[in-house]
Amino acid sequence: MSQKITTKEQAKAVIDNYDYFIFDCDGVLWLGDHLLPHVCETLDLLKEANKTVLFVTNNSTKSRNAYLSKFDKLGVQGITKSEVFGSSYASAVYIDKILKLPKDKKIWVLGEEGIERELHELGYTTIGGTDPTLVEHGVHFDHDHPLLTELDDNVGAVVTGLTFNLNYLKLSITMQYLLKDNKSIPFIATNIDSTFPMKGKLLIGAGSIIETVAYASGRQPDAICGKPNQSMMNSIKADNPGLSSKPSRGLMIGDRLNTDMKFGRDGGLDTLLVLTGIETEQGVLSQDASTAPTYYADKLGDLYELFK
Numbered sequence: 172m173s174q175k176i177t178t179k180e181q182a183k184a185v186i187d188n189y190d191y192f193i194f195d196c197d198g199v200l201w202l203g204d205h206l207l208p209h210v211c212e213t214l215d216l217l218k219e220a221n222k223t224v225l226f227v228t229n230n231s232t233k234s235r236n237a238y239l240s241k242f243d244k245l246g247v248q249g250i251t252k253s254e255v256f257g258s259s260y261a262s263a264v265y266i267d268k269i270l271k272l273p274k275d276k277k278i279w280v281l282g283e284e285g286i287e288r289e290l291h292e293l294g295y296t297t298i299g300g301t302d303p304t305l306v307e308h309g310v311h312f313d314h315d316h317p318l319l320t321e322l323d324d325n326v327g328a329v330v331t332g333l334t335f336n337l338n339y340l341k342l343s344i345t346m347q348y349l350l351k352d353n354k355s356i357p358f359i360a361t362n363i364d365s366t367f368p369m370k371g372k373l374l375i376g377a378g379s380i381i382e383t384v385a386y387a388s389g390r391q392p393d394a395i396c397g398k399p400n401q402s403m404m405n406s407i408k409a410d411n412p413g414l415s416s417k418p419s420r421g422l423m424i425g426d427r428l429n430t431d432m433k434f435g436r437d438g439g440l441d442t443l444l445v446l447t448g449i450e451t452e453q454g455v456l457s458q459d460a461s462t463a464p465t466y467y468a469d470k471l472g473d474l475y476e477l478f479k
């Protein structure tokens with residue numbers, strides 16, 4: 172049964188019992204560009220207590236560098252690139268280190284600059300993504316668009332993720348690459364999140380976009396690199412031997428049961444679910460012992476508000 176954090180003693184126990192605090196971003200720290208209450212104060216409180224604070228997001232629309240700019244713009248100070256992990260970075264590392272795709276192969280991207288920039292940083296060339304020629308002005312679908320009629324034989328992988336600039340042309344080209352060469356081009360998904368939390372509403376998530384081209388092409392992704400995949404947890408543990416040797420000193424804080432909470436649980440960490448994103452209190456309380464978070468709270472800032 173999950174414990175709801177509602178008292179100073181409970182908040183103090185959470186802060187005292189862990190050395191590593193791994194934060195999800197969307198729905199925990201912010202909703203879009205709206206910082207949630209007392210996030211900065213809570214992070215400062217943890218840093219003053221010499222806790223290790225890390226960030227793991229499935230949102231592939233931004234690169235790690237772009238997230239550093241977002242943190243700075245929202246007033247979250249002192250975050251370094253090595254403390255930020257995103258599904259765009261995890262996907263690029265998968266292509267480089269696991270798939271071992273040669274650098275002279277190109278990558279078709281259904282997604283935003285986060286995926287493009289992380290792949291470029293590893294020396295890959297991408298097509299698709301934020302290419303301005305793919306923006307369809309008006310309702311005209313250009314059957315004769317060169318990127319649709321002449322597929323690039325040098326494409327060696329397809330990476331799909333969240334995009335707020337989706338259109339029929341981008342979906343159609345992605346599908347062609349997934350069907351090409353007898354469906355042999357590797358299909359990489361950044362994450363499975365079905366919805367995207369925005370202030371007061373749920374929008375279409377990466378997982379729902381990816382499912383569109385998966386269903387149409389009759390394929391499922393060969394790799395899903397974001398949470399709950401343990402690749403980012405393994406990277407974090409490799410950088411933090413104390414967490415690797417004693418995962419129970421870590422706390423994963425997130426807003427989604429099937430990604431954040433599973434990511435923490437499968438990594439051997441305790442978990443705290445906050446109700447500012449995807450999940451509801453009823454949803455949390457309906458979990459059985461195998462999937463219930465260790466704790467839950469109305470919002471992250473409660474740790475600060477209750478403790479102070």
Ligand SMILES: O=C(O)[C@H](O)[C@H](O)COP(=O)(O)O
Binds near residue numbers: 198230365366376377
């Ligand atoms: O649709 C998506 O991709 C997700 O809603 C979004 O990426 C979640 O980001 P996170 O909560 O992992 O920061």
Ligand SMILES: [Mg+2]
Binds near residue numbers: 198
């Ligand atoms: Mg989230």
